[in-house]
Amino acid sequence: MNEDTPGAGGGAGPGTVRPGGRTARVREAVLRAAGDALVERGFGGVDLAEVARRAGVGKTTVYRRWGTVPVLVADMLAEMAESSQPRADTGSLDGDLAALAGLILGTLTDERQGPLFKAVIATATGDGPTAEALHRFYRVRITEWAPCVDLAVERGEIPAGTDPAEVIRSLSAPLYYRLLASGDPLDAAAAKRAAAATAVAARAGVFVSAA
Amino acid sequence: MNEDTPGAGGGAGPGTVRPGGRTARVREAVLRAAGDALVERGFGGVDLAEVARRAGVGKTTVYRRWGTVPVLVADMLAEMAESSQPRADTGSLDGDLAALAGLILGTLTDERQGPLFKAVIATATGDGPTAEALHRFYRVRITEWAPCVDLAVERGEIPAGTDPAEVIRSLSAPLYYRLLASGDPLDAAAAKRAAAATAVAARAGVFVSAA
C-alpha cells in the first residue's frame, strides 16, 4: 500500500518538498478533474486513470501522490476549507439565519455543488481521514458564521450562553437531512422553515450550553 | 450490464418465479452477509465475491440476482422497511419526541446499525433506485410516528394544521447531520436538544403546512 499520503497527518510524500510550479499545477488540474468525476459519477464511479487523463496528467502521478479516491477527496476538502464564504450581517438574527439558510440551500441545490457534497460526504462515511477533513471543513464554516449568534446575544435577542455552533448546526441539519437521507424537496420553503425553527428555539434558550 | 434487478421497478428477474425454499434462504443469507460487509468495510469496500463466500453461496448467484452493491443495498432497504418499530405514546408531545429522539440516537450509535446506516446512505447518494428505496424507508418510518403529532394537535399542545412529517424530520435531522456531516458528538445531550428545539418550534407553529 501507499505510505505518506497528503490526507494523513504524518509523512512527507510527493508534492511536499517542491510544492511550486508544475507540482501545484498538477494538483490543481487533478483536483478539478476529480471534482468533475465525482459530480458526474459519484463516489464509487470514479476511476483514477480517467481522472489523470482528464487532468492531462500521467496516471502514475495520480496513483503516486494520492493513490485512492478517499485521499483525493480529503485533499479536495482541505482546499475547500481554505476558500471562505463571507457571512451576512443584516442586523437581526432572523435576517442572518435566513441569509445563511439561503446560502446553504443555494449550495446544496447547485448543479455542481449538490452532487459534489453528496459524493464527498459519501466518501467520508467510509474513510477516517476523509471524515476528519470533512469535520474540519464544517468547523471552519461554523466558526465563520458564529459571530451572527454572538451579535444576537449582544443585541439581547437570545439568551447569553447560547452556543453559536449549535445554532448553525440546527439551521444546516434539516437541509442536509433532505439532501442525504429523506429525499424531501430542498426548496425555499424548507430553508425558511429551518431558519424559523432555529430562531424560535434559540430565543427559547434551547441552545444555551451549560444548561 | 444486468437486466431485471430486484431494486428496479420493472422486470421479473431470478428469485421472482420461485421465491420459496432455497431461493428465500439464499436471499436471507446474502443480505445478512452484505450487511456485515457494509458494517465492516463500508460501501466501496464490499466485494460481492466475498459476500457470496460468507453467505455460503456461489458467487455466480450473487452476481446474477443482484449484480452490484447498490442493488443489494436497495434490496436490504426494502427488507428493512418491512420490519416496523412501534411508536411511543407517553401522553405528551415532549415525552413522545424524547422517546423518538432516544430511539434514533440508539440506532445511530449502535455498533452495527450506525455504520450500516452510514454505508446505506453513502450508497444511496450514487444510485437512483437505491435512493428511492431509502426515501421509501423514511416515508414508512415517518408515517409510523406521525400519530404522535396528530395526538398532540388533538390535545391542543400544538396548532391545528401542523405537518407531522415536518416535525419528525426536524427531530431526526440534527442527529443524522452529526452522524454524516459534522462529526459532532452523538449523545444524549444532542438528542435532548433536538427534541426540545422541535417541540418549541412546533408549539410556535413553524410546522403548520399551509402557512
Add this chain to the structure above:
DNA sequence: ACGCAAACGGAACTCAAGTTCCCTTAACTC
C-alpha cells in the same frame, strides 16, 4: 410421485484498475 425448468454452483476466462520500472523534466539551492 413425477417432470419441467427456475435457480444454484463450480471453474475457467476476460479485461481493466492498479502497480512497477525506468527514463525525462523542471523545482529549488547556492
Add this chain to the structure above:
DNA sequence: GAGTTAAGGGAACTTGAGTTCCGTTTGCGT
C-alpha cells in the same frame, strides 16, 4: 546559471473483480 534530485510520464506487467459456460439441484404445478 549550473547541479542536484524531487516530481512527472510512458509503457509493460500483474492481479482480482466480474463474466461466461454448462452441469446439478430443487421449487412448484399437475
